[in-house]
Amino acid sequence: MERRAACTVAKVFHELRLGIDNDISTINATKQPSEDNRFSVEPLQSGMGVVIGQPRRVPNRRVLVAVSDHDIEVHDEVKGVKWSATVGLNYEGRCILRLGDGTELEQWQFRKKALEGMLFGD
Secondary structure, X not given: OXXXXXXXXXXXXXXXXXXXXXXXXXXXXXXXXXXHHOOEEEEOOOOOEEEEEOOOOOOOOEEEEEEOOOEEEEEEOOXXXXXXXXXXXXXXXXXXEEXXXXXXXXXXXXXXXXXXXXXXXX
């Protein structure tokens, strides 16, 4: 019961946000991009999501990661791709993200799916 109580959309989103911040810091340090190519993570005014992008690059590809009552949504504005994942325990008792087709993702896999195209090009 404790594991299930600790596996909430809000908690997982908070952990994802920390992971995204770390990913963006790492990519900015690793690629050593010019100021125009630096990635940033900006919170939405509502506090219910973040926008990841390159604010000084034209066109500015952005990915929105937002939390709702029941899932975590991703919207890639340039590709027009939108998807979401629910949060729950898997059969091993780990808190995971689950896509609509039943695919289970660890947090790093969710971040990879959401950001890899923008960070490394598709």
